[in-house]
Amino acid sequence: MTGCIVGWAHSKFGRHDDRDIESLIVEVAQGALADAGVSGADIDAVYLGTMNGGFVKQEFPASLAFQADAGLRFKPATRVENACATGSAAIHMGLNTIAAGKGRLILVVGVEKMTERSGAEINDLLLRASYRKEEDQIEGGFAGIFGQIAQKYFQKYGDQSDALARIAAKNHKNGVANPLAQMRRDLGYEFCRTISDKNPLVAGPLKRTDCSLVSDGAAAVVLADMQTALAMRKAVVFRAAEQVNDFLPMSRRDILAFEGPALAWKKALAAARLGLLDLDLVETHDCFTIAELIEYEAMGLTAPGEGSRAILEGWTEKDGKLPINPSGGLKAKGHPVGATGVSMHVLASMQVTGQAGEMQIPGASLAGVMNMGGAAVANFVSILEPLRS
Numbered sequence: 001m002t003g004c005i006v007g008w009a010h011s012k013f014g015r016h017d018d019r020d021i022e023s024l025i026v027e028v029a030q031g032a033l034a035d036a037g038v039s040g041a042d043i044d045a046v047y048l049g050t051m052n053g054g055f056v057k058q059e060f061p062a063s064l065a066f067q068a069d070a071g072l073r074f075k076p077a078t079r080v081e082n083a084c085a086t087g088s089a090a091i092h093m094g095l096n097t098i099a100a101g102k103g104r105l106i107l108v109v110g111v112e113k114m115t116e117r118s119g120a121e122i123n124d125l126l127l128r129a130s131y132r133k134e135e136d137q138i139e140g141g142f143a144g145i146f147g148q149i150a151q152k153y154f155q156k157y158g159d160q161s162d163a164l165a166r167i168a169a170k171n172h173k174n175g176v177a178n179p180l181a182q183m184r185r186d187l188g189y190e191f192c193r194t195i196s197d198k199n200p201l202v203a204g205p206l207k208r209t210d211c212s213l214v215s216d217g218a219a220a221v222v223l224a225d226m227q228t229a230l231a232m233r234k235a236v237v238f239r240a241a242e243q244v245n246d247f248l249p250m251s252r253r254d255i256l257a258f259e260g261p262a263l264a265w266k267k268a269l270a271a272a273r274l275g276l277l278d279l280d281l282v283e284t285h286d287c288f289t290i291a292e293l294i295e296y297e298a299m300g301l302t303a304p305g306e307g308s309r310a311i312l313e314g315w316t317e318k319d320g321k322l323p324i325n326p327s328g329g330l331k332a333k334g335h336p337v338g339a340t341g342v343s344m345h346v347l348a349s350m351q352v353t354g355q356a357g358e359m360q361i362p363g364a365s366l367a368g369v370m371n372m373g374g375a376a377v378a379n380f381v382s383i384l385e386p387l388r389s
Helices: 021-036 062-068 086-099 119-129 141-157 161-175 189-193 259-272 289-298 307-312 329-333 337-352
Strands: 003-010 045-049 077-080 105-113 201-203 216-225 236-245 281-284 367-373 378-386
Touching (some): 003 337, 021 105, 077 086, 086 105, 086 216, 141 289, 161 307, 161 329, 236 337, 289 367
Antiparallel strands (some): 236 378
């Protein structure tokens, strides 16, 4: 790939009652332009990722980025949507524009404001990322879908409650070091493992601590072609960027195999000419702890059915052989759907440039990102490294 990330910005994720999507877009768009040292007039195209689908009344939001800098006016601006992988899809649109020679500098913004709706409304809106003909009546919304996946996994491979609690505890512990995270509390393994009034069962074997957070937030990056990036003060190159989509109905595939994520990882590692353990860290899509567990297997860290080894033996801790979600992941950081993929790329870029603060993995220079839309339907894997060591 010839595209590079040359600037970024990231709002704090959480519940922002006093913010609308316009203010979130403007905050991160201005921040990313300033971080890259460019103006709106320098940008050749804008891609804005948001799922929306009814979270807010404001549709048609791409040109709201122009509020950040009047120099963006009259530039092509396009809204992108791909469920929970919307942010990565928007980045891919930017990379494709660069690869086609249609632009040198691209602004990509991911944003979502989810908290204006009630819990029941949010569950229904998120189900729009499922195959409603067959999956519409699953109780509990997307938590219900992943609750079913967890039940099937437990039936096939045995009770994995210990592993799921360890994943939740790991990510909450990591989130303490992330100033951008929605929840910065080390909940501990015992709390995550135990059913209680504060940690009730939500769907199937999944407890509240197994589920990512409803969030508001935004993140942005400026992309540049290689030649332009070489003149920038910092640049992170895409060693690989792969997209693999699968059937939407879960009934048409083995939902425990995560074949789409597995193929995306296989293609990305091959394109980068790397093995998985050459990476220094991975930011992966832990919308639910069972998703992170199966993703260990999809990325090739363990054999199918053995994902629990990776967490129970400490492989994915910050000091393990492949740190997973040192940011706290969606579990602690939050999951404003359209912003998530851009956020993951920002946090990975911070790591490989040594700018991750207390989250920093010492000496990190290669980072993987896996962003998933729906139940393993839209799957994006990126491998990032600094353009200059």
